[in-house]
Every structure is written in structure tokens, then in C-alpha cells.
Amino acid sequence: MNRTRLKLTIFVCGIFICMLDTTVMNVALPEISVAFSTSLNNLSWALNIYTILFAALTIPLTRVAEKFGMNKVIMLGFILFGIGSLISGLSNGIEILVFGRAIQSIGAALVFPLSMILGIKLVETDKRTGVIAVLGVTQGLAAALGPVIGGVITQYLTWRWIFFVNLPIVIFILIIGCNLLDFSEKNDDIHNFDILGSSLSISFLLSLTTVLTQGRNWGWASTTSLIFMFSSVVFLVSFLFVELKVEKPMIPLKLFKNRNFMGASIVIIFSNLFLVAVTVILPTYYTNVKNFDALNASFMLIPITLFIFITSPIAGFALNKVGPRILISFGFSLMMIGYIGYTYNGLNIQLYSCFYGALVGAGYGLITGPITVIAASDFTGELLSSSQSVTGVLRQIGIVLAVALFVSGLYSNLNDAQIESESYISSTVSKLNVPEEIKPHLIKKSNEGLKNQKSAKIPKRHTGNIKIDKRINKALLDIKNTAQSNVLNAFKRLYREAIPFLIVTIVLTLLFWKNKF
Known part of the structure; x- marks a missing residue:
């Protein structure tokens, strides 16, 4: 070698x-x-x-x-x-x-x-x-x-x-x-x-990434979150002002005057956002809903990894032949089809989950090879160094945004699912033809089962009366299935709500670049 x-x-x-x-x-x-x-x-x-x-x-x-x-x-x-x-x-x-x-x-x-x-x-x-x-x-x-x-x-x-x-x-x-x-x-x-520019860039990125990663825990409308959001805006504006005035800026802003680099920057953020939204959320689903262990849950991501490995080298070398517009828009289209699949049967059946994961991985692979080339293509020397440090930051921002938006969205959806299930429990039990004195007990036990679905088992006997116990078990089974369906829909809704943003990204990609690179 x-x-x-x-x-x-x-x-x-x-x-x-x-x-x-x-x-x-x-x-x-x-x-x-x-x-x-x-x-x-x-x-x-x-x-x-x-x-x-x-x-x-x-x-x-x-x-x-x-x-x-x-x-x-x-x-x-x-x-x-x-x-x-x-x-x-x-x-x-x-x-x-x-x-x-x-x-x-x-x-x-x-x-x-x-x-x-x-x-x-x-x-x-x-x-x-x-x-x-x-x-x-x-x-x-x-x-x-x-x-x-x-x-x-x-x-x-x-x-x-x-x-x-x-x-x-x-x-x-x-x-x-x-x-x-x-x-x-x-x-x-x-x-x-550029000491001042460096300090302001660090302060801006610390404020932004901290609030994005911790905002869900603090509460997005909390005083702490609002202070960090406001601080990040102030630091960003100050940083841009300084960089326009200083002789040797931390980031040469003329980078963003370059059409290829500007387009690549946006694509880097969104491609990593849409990839990590699957690689973070999918193991959570299989671990907490399907009760897989960590190993088997992680195996569900292998199709994504495999197809990134297969398609990205091909895309990097095909860039000059077909151009960025076709490659990148097709890549986002494949990711969108994968997302659409997750909103239907991709989370119900493991085989389909692997197939849609492969589409997401193939789509990301078609994007990541070309976009790295595009981001560096027009630069040498100091501009090349700056472009690579900036794209490195943009990748991390894409990852942080994915965690902030999708994990927060998931918690919100799961909370809605919990409320819907509790309402269904109350309605179903109240209509149940059983003695009134056992209804509060059934509601309590059903709500406890919602909070810990792994241990939610339906006992066969409740009152000793076969007919009444049969009615209760039928109602409890219906409640359990409905609660599981609500949780499943919480995950599906997460991907459904992302589809319009993928469509917008595809349209912008088609409009932004020329057909040849």
C-alpha cells in the first residue's frame, strides 16, 4: 500500500x-x-x-x-x-x-x-x-x-x-x-x-444545540429554553456583523455566495435530518413497542446501512454524468417513499420495515456522495478548509434537529395516544354490562397497563362469574388492541407529518441546480 x-x-x-x-x-x-x-x-x-x-x-x-x-x-x-x-x-x-x-x-x-x-x-x-x-x-x-x-x-x-x-x-x-x-x-x-468571531460562533452553536437537545426536557416555552433561543439569535446576528467587518473572518461569508455550496449546505442538513429520524426512532419503536432486545432492534437498521454502502459510491462517480438535480432529487424521492411506507404497513410487518429502510438508505446514499463532492468542488486553500469545517457543523446540526424535532414530536404523539386510550377506556368500561362496583377497578388496572405495556396481561378471572368475566375480558382485549393501535399510530403520524417537508425538499432540489454539474 x-x-x-x-x-x-x-x-x-x-x-x-x-x-x-x-x-x-x-x-x-x-x-x-x-x-x-x-x-x-x-x-x-x-x-x-x-x-x-x-x-x-x-x-x-x-x-x-x-x-x-x-x-x-x-x-x-x-x-x-x-x-x-x-x-x-x-x-x-x-x-x-x-x-x-x-x-x-x-x-x-x-x-x-x-x-x-x-x-x-x-x-x-x-x-x-x-x-x-x-x-x-x-x-x-x-x-x-x-x-x-x-x-x-x-x-x-x-x-x-x-x-x-x-x-x-x-x-x-x-x-x-x-x-x-x-x-x-x-x-x-x-x-x-479572529478571536471575537470564534467566541461568537462558539456561543451561537452552544446556545442553539443546547436548546435543541434539552428543550424537550426543559419545556419549549420555559424561561430557560426561551433564554437560550434568544441568545442564539443574538450571537448569530453579532457573529455575522463581525464577520462582515473583520479582515480575516472565522468563516468567509463568500462561501455562501457560491451557489453549489449554498445548495449543498441545505441538502446536508435535511438529508442527515431525515436519515437520523429513522435510525433514532426505529430502534425506539422496536425496543419499546415490539419488545425487541437492543441487538435485534439494532438489526432492523442493517438494510439502511447496507444500501448506503451500495448506492453512495455509485452516486459519487455518477455525478458528472447525470448531474446533481437528478441524483439528489431521486435520492430524496426514495427517502420519501420509505417514509410513506412507514405510515402504512412499514411498522406492522418486519419485512416491510426492512424494505422501506433499504429505500431510505439507498436515497441517503444517492445524496451523501454527490453532496460532499459539490460542497468542496469550487474551493482550494483557505476556502476549502472553511467549507469542510462548515459542512461538518451542518451535519451535526442536521443530527441535532432530527433528535429535537422527531423525539419531541414522538413524545407529543405518544401523549396524545395516552389521552385517547384513557378516554376510550373510560367510555368502554362505563358502557360495559357488569356490576358498577368493579368498573373503577377495571379502569384503574387498564390505565396502569397503558403505562407499562410490556407487563400488560389480561387475567382470565375477575368476578368468578363466567359470563361477566367473558364480557370483561372481551372489553379488556379490545382496550389493549386499541391502545396498541394508538401507540402505533403515534409513530406512523411522525413520518406522515414529515412527508410534506420531503416533497418541498425535492421540489427545491429540482429548481436549484442545473442538470449538469
């Missing part, structure tokens, strides 16, 4: 572990919750701190790397990521775990954008397409593989190994990197570093 391929291997591995750790922890949360004797709600910080800091620090840390040397700084990033993984795996409490994840995220904020930039710089401008496609495919594949790998590791080892598995990869990268990378590079122009 020649030096260029070995270097590319380093950068591919770097992107893989950074994106993997955005989703690998999801299915392990119940086991970690038991190990730490804490609620899943408290564990949300261990999950979200990674995404929050990853998004907030990527842009300024990339600029720091430009000043001190990207090869040196990326190795520092790998060391921090490895240390964070070790601390997380050895943690014996929620505080240590959150600390370890924070160290991991700082490392990821260095490794991810620098892997993209250095990987692209390995080849001449006219030969970029293949390398960019590989790097882009790795991102989507790793994010989709996260829950699957997390489920397998949690089932056969322990949750700690979802962090320990990073260590041999990091050690391998450090050994190869120290022998291959040039550490003599430097840039003495450190005095022009």
Missing part, C-alpha cells in the same frame, strides 16, 4: 470513529442507566454533550489547526479522542461519563474536519471526485452503523466496549500517522486569528 493510500486510510478511520460515536451510544443507554442507577433523562447529557461540543468547536478549532499545522493538530485530536474514549469506558458514574464524552467531542471537532481537508488535499483538484466520494460515504455509513454496532457490542460484551473499541483504531492511526505525516508545517500568521 503506497503512502497516499495509507494517509487516506488514516483520514477515513478518523471520520468513521467521529461519526460512529454520534449514534453508537443510543441503544446502550438502558444498560448504562441500570449500571449507574440513574434515569435515561439524566443520561441524555452524556449523549448530547458530544454533539453539542462537536458542532460548537469544529469551526474555530479548524482555524487554530491552520495556524499551528493540520498534521500536528489532527494527531492531537486523535489523542484527545482516545483519552475521552478511555475515560468514558472506565467511568463509574454519570459525571465521569459526561466528562469523558466532552473530551471525546473536542478530539472529534479536530479530527473530523481535518480528515476531510487533508484527505481532499491528497489528490489534484481534477482528481478529487473519488476521494471526496469515499470520505462522504464514510460519514453516512458510520452514522447509520452506530446503533447496529452499539447493539452488537452491548449484547455480547458490555456497554463499556462501545468506547474501548475506539482505542485500537486510535493507536493504529497514531503509529501510522507519526511515520507518514509531515509535522514541519507551520503558519506564523497567528496574530490574525
